[in-house]
Amino acid sequence: MANTHVKEMQALKEHLGKHQLKLTRQRELILSAFLRQEHITAEAMYHQLAKSDPHLGLATIYRTLNLFCDAGLAQARHFGSQTKYDNVSHKGHHDHLICTGCEKIVEFENEEIERLQEEVATRNGFTIKTHRLELYGLCSRCRH
């Protein structure tokens, strides 16, 4: 594993420690590959990793990606019939405009919205860890 993802590796180890879970070769491998992506499906990751490790099971990919979600490293997003796992460390790209006509997805970020979210949270006594904002509608092409 490259030493570029030390922080995330640290976060994973912390989560594992807290929950009596173990650090395995597979978990390291999958984390390393995952962090290179902005978002990916389990199936895509399975095929990608099959090149370097043909015996890595699909179930392990799913289990591990869900583990990353628990650890706060990933965020699952259900789209169509598949689940996409977002890389949380890619900050500022969690928000999506989704066209219900052609399924196109546009990513955006808006600091003002984020600030207002914090404000709402504070007013209600919450401390935000992550968020999810999805706007559904029609893109200019599909509107016609």
Place this chain on the structure above:
Amino acid sequence: MANTHVKEMQALKEHLGKHQLKLTRQRELILSAFLRQEHITAEAMYHQLAKSDPHLGLATIYRTLNLFCDAGLAQARHFGSQTKYDNVSHKGHHDHLICTGCEKIVEFENEEIERLQEEVATRNGFTIKTHRLELYGLCSRCRH
């Protein structure tokens, strides 16, 4: 069918007419039941309607809810492993603060955020139909 949903019934008939589709007993029944909900899954609707019409098929529910989406009466959203069909006529507030500690959910609305959402959408050529905003974190009690 109650005459409270005349407008939606009208919209459905218009859509049917435009696409050489037919108005059936099932479509009326499902529309009537659907309009009483804010959002519902096909499965839930299947069980609900089974009481009054045991022979209504699940496939028909799916087909009809998708038809409602085409007609602009419903909007499908993928939630967890299931698809929820939102009743578009219920312009409700779908924004939530979710405590990852105790699972408490606080609903909120913020006009300023909604306005900014519109702004982002417009800037990208989108017309928003619905949205989903979820803030995940810890409530004041769980933070300690």
Place this chain on the structure above:
DNA sequence: TATCATTTTGAGACAGTTTATCAATTTCAA
């Protein structure tokens, strides 16, 4: 109102995605 081409339905088969099972293997604290 009767006719009939077209659409719709119901039931179950089917397909794609994700989870459960379980024997064998690996991890890690002692």
Place this chain on the structure above:
DNA sequence: TTGAAATTGATAAACTGTCTCAAAATGATA
């Protein structure tokens, strides 16, 4: 090094949603 506990890989199973197709219903037309 040992051994209890967790994890893995392979595959079965579950789940959601769509497809198929014969039978039934719809609605335009006469």
